[in-house]
Amino acid sequence: xxxxxxxxxxxxxxxxxxxxxxxxxxxxxxxxxxxxxxxxxxxxxxxxxxxxxxxxxxxxxxxxxxxxxxxxxxxxxxxxxxxxxxxxxxxxxxxxxxxxxxxxxxxxxxxxxxxxxxxxxxxxxxxxxxxxxxxxxxxxxxxxxxxxxxxxxxxxxx
Numbered sequence: 001x002x003x004x005x006x007x008x009x010x011x012x013x014x015x016x017x018x019x020x021x022x023x024x025x026x027x028x029x030x031x032x033x034x035x036x037x038x039x040x041x042x043x044x045x046x047x048x049x050x051x052x053x054x055x056x057x058x059x060x061x062x063x064x065x066x067x068x069x070x071x072x073x074x075x076x077x078x079x080x081x082x083x084x085x086x087x088x089x090x091x092x093x094x095x096x097x098x099x100x101x102x103x104x105x106x107x108x109x110x111x112x113x114x115x116x117x118x119x120x121x122x123x124x125x126x127x128x129x130x131x132x133x134x135x136x137x138x139x140x141x142x143x144x145x146x147x148x149x150x151x152x153x154x155x156x157x158x
Contacts (some may be wrong), residue, residue: 001046015149018052065112066140070104074133087130
C-alpha cells in the first residue's frame with residue numbers, strides 16, 4: 001500500500017488522539033466521513049495502525065524512577081546479542097532497549113518503583129552471565145519534554 005498525504009495526516013491525527021470520532025477525524029484531514037473511515041480501516045488492515053492505548057498519568061499512581069542505562073557487552077557475536085536480548089525482554093521494567101552506535105552497545109530505558117528495585121534488576125542481570133561487560137546508569141531528574149507522538153507530517157512529507 002502506497003501512502004499519500006491524507007493517509008499520513010490521518011495517522012498523525014490518530015496518534016495524537018486515538019479516541020477522535022470518525023467525523024472529527026474526517027474534518028481534520030479534509031475528507032468526508034465515509035472515505036475517511038475506509039482509509040482508517042485500510043491502514044489498520046495493512047498494519048500501519050498496530051492498536052490503540054491509553055496514556056496513563058503515572059505520577060498520579062505514585063512515585064517511579066526512570067533510568068537510562070548504557071550497556072556494553074563483552075563479546076559481539078550474534079549469539080551474544082541474542083542471549084542478552086532474551087534476558088532483558090523478560091524484564092517488565094525495561095521499557096525500551098536500543099542497539100546503538102558509539103561507545104557502547106545498548107541504550108535501555110527502565111521505569112522502576114525506586115533505586116533499590118533498579119539496582120536489584122541490574123545486579124540480577126550482571127549475575128546471570130549474559131555477557132555484560134559494563135553499564136552506566138543515568139537517573140532522570142526531570143522530563144521537561146516527552147511527546148507521545150512522532151512528527152509524521154514533517155518526517156514523511158508528501
